[in-house]
Amino acid sequence: MSDYEGSKLAYGTGRLSGAAALDGIRAALRVLDAPATTPVGMSGFSGGSIATEFAAELAPAYAPELNIVGVTAGGMPVDMADTIDYVDGSPQWALVLPYVMQGSARGFDLDLSPYLSDYGRDVMAQIADHCVTNGPRFPGLRLSQLLSPEYQNYRSIPKFARILTENHMGDTGTPTAPLLFGAGNVDGIGDGVIVAAGERILATEYCHRGVSVQYDEYPGSNHLLAGVLFFPTARAFLLDRFAGTPFASGCSQLDR
Template structure:
């Protein structure tokens, strides 16, 4: 693997697009990898400054190498409180990319559903050849991402939870993704610019992160040319999701959020220390090292009421928790770009009413929102079945088509339109190429 360091300017204009190296080694976990540690003095540099880059090999499920150009970028960004930090994004180009078409190439910021705290779940690790990320979502999302690469788009995939893996944190996923976009457009091998049209896309935990990107962009990175954002099952109200999922099959998901956010919110940490017993705190410690699937399986049916010395309802009504719930609720800012929001009516994880509320808040701000509610799909299936609709919508935004007029409608299935049926054929070809390690 090659590695380049240039704190001031990143790559030089003369740098050519190299082929992935034939030399390969098993990747280190991000928490152990020196690449993720920024150079001294980085705190004084502007947000989005490219600090370091290296070539990587991408493989489906860590096993099937993909014929695609891929790099990792370390760049300056900020955490929840605006404190400087460094983060990593993985950038992809089609294998047949060339300079002649680069200026017409858009950039897609794709947010994976990290939905865990362990760095084994981060896309920068999980998408690499040789990674072992069983039970996490990101390795499977390469099958979705490949459809964007096959259309000739550049793709940036940020570790939007940061090195701490704080699943559910507000605002900072937006900072990390937006600064990853800045670093990507400054990375010479991609041959992009700050005027490059940028699309945003994510589903579930990735849809929540994408919501923060859309909300924070007007204030934090108004110079980025975001032409549209797709928010798939974007959670809406994480606090209400916690209440609904506690004592259900998916109780591990809100436990992951609490386990991470207790490190960010001192008030929440004090509530846990005061009212959660030793067994409950041990469970929160345990879940920090788990994959998403293992956390769900391990804590299925868990009721946090069993680990508190006062009723859980009283814990949730404490000022520190109510303040936290208000802070993490989506829809407090007006996105400037057009939005496509997709949500299953019968979602077993994210209640449609919470996403209705997020969309209502955006509409009250005067945002341009196309909201599609799907009757037939459930949480996991809509991610796949809505992909043709998403790709066509993003293509129209990249091509400069007139912005759609905001609307809300409920359909039987996003998969039943003629455009979607045609799109599934293309998805099938791309999935086959991905499964056999073909050219994207």
Template sequence: MRTRSRYRVLLPVILTLTTVFTVGTATAETTPPSPPGDAFYVPPSPLPNGSPGDVVRWRQINVGFPRPAVKAWQVMYLSTDALGQPDVVTGTVMVPQGADPAKAPIASFAAGTEGPAFRCAPSNMIAIGALYEQPGVNDLLNSGFAVALTDYEGYRPTSRTTYVTGQSEGHAVIDVVRAASRLTETGLSDKAKVVFRGYSQGGGAAMWAGQQQPTYAPELNLVGIAAGGVPADLVQVALSLDGHKGFGLLAYSLIGLDNAYPDLKLDSYLTDTGRTEFAKLQQTSCTLELLLNYKDKKLQDYTTSSPVLTPPWLARVGENKLGGTPPKVPVFEYHATGDDLVDYSQAAALHATYCKAGANITWKTYQTDHITLVYTGNADVLQFLKDRIAGTPATSNC
């Protein structure tokens, strides 16, 4: 943690010294520079006109890990929120040096839970070399993939992230691929083969992107999806977290849904203590704090009544339940049988739902816990995605 703190202190200086430019039809010489430092993340007002995936601003960066050598850019791009309205999202695009970007496949890497505080944004973690899923990212880069990694909606100096809101997250996962190919400096092709990959929060986001892609982004050459630890049914996930080690994830989920849907009015359910603690959680917590500082807490510790099973909340949660429109491409879905954070049974139910609908699903279980599978599933994920790029037929094991 001391090392991470030191990097956080240095990050604004590093980013301020980085030369950055707003993308557009004008040349770099005539385009005003993007805001330096953390101001890069502040959305312009009003939002510019354009289509989902259009780049609003960008800057080239040095990422905080030595291998593999990459060229990297932070981007802000247009996307679509959970209510179907235009928004902007930030993210990171990485292209391995030595690869021909015009021929490189693109992996949209949907990050797992990083936490609600601005310092936890995946692009901040990448910049300082602190992304806990870096081994999975490196696997893809070493295999010749360009990697586009979204921050999801809401990361800015005063963050209002929309955690576990699949309707928003799926769009962000898709649109970062569009942004990666539209940023001329990357050299990536808009005809490139594309895969979505994610675990935990990222597994849900990748699966949502897969469901949305045929109608939202039919031009993408999507060939496969790998999604693990998927929170497919938020009600079932929530019930297994209250009063247990993952309560901080439950609290963050309520905050994320409330940020996405102002009609939910989370504040009206909170006690004074709840308002104080939830505000603190949103402003200061990354994954470690969520798991340690809120372990075994209960909703009744912070609320006058639980919002989880009320009609307004159930309606919005229902809008973010996976399974309604199975992906059209092969899917590798995997889960830990001893998952202690994302209920196993609801993921198995999603697998059964997709199979019944005729989707091409490779389903695999691992005898381990949630966090361990972040790493031990990487080899199978990489092989599945490489096979999809190679054109090897996927055989469903439904």
């Protein structure tokens, strides 16, 4: 299992995480003295889906020697701006905001301090050495509280806009291995963190590029339950790919 956030703890940084995941696979194959033809599968949910999906996009150009036979990703923040809007002010999931903000800044070598309010700098100091799963939580936090008044429209800041653009899934490359995507939908929008339509759109776009994709949506499932439902399906999917079982693409259903 690769440490895809790297030494900077660059949580949420897509291309860096994808490359690190592929480097981790390379390292594992070397340690195992495994042949280059060894079949490889990748799987990730939520934060792990960022590394997994970007690794799938980068692999054809960055690691063409790897024999990737299947990729499963669930709870994917396809468009980080959509995720930010969705969790903004959420009693349960607003905690994601500062962690993604700080991790992305680390990954893009961006000094956040000029853009932050005094409260924002205090929050960033609190989470500096923590993971999102066990660090400080901020129920109902709003992005506007973290940013100073002159930077409330964060999308208009060129350095922020670059991060959003480069972290948008589907724009870095086209996977070649069969894909399984999974998304929860508890409120008609998504799972409380991830907008389900973003995953559906990305899956459909890959279908149009000739990639074999299966998209599963879990009605009534929040982010945590979606993860519980995703992993057994992901495991079965990858075992079938390792066994060489023919893959029945779900692209015809997505097109409808």
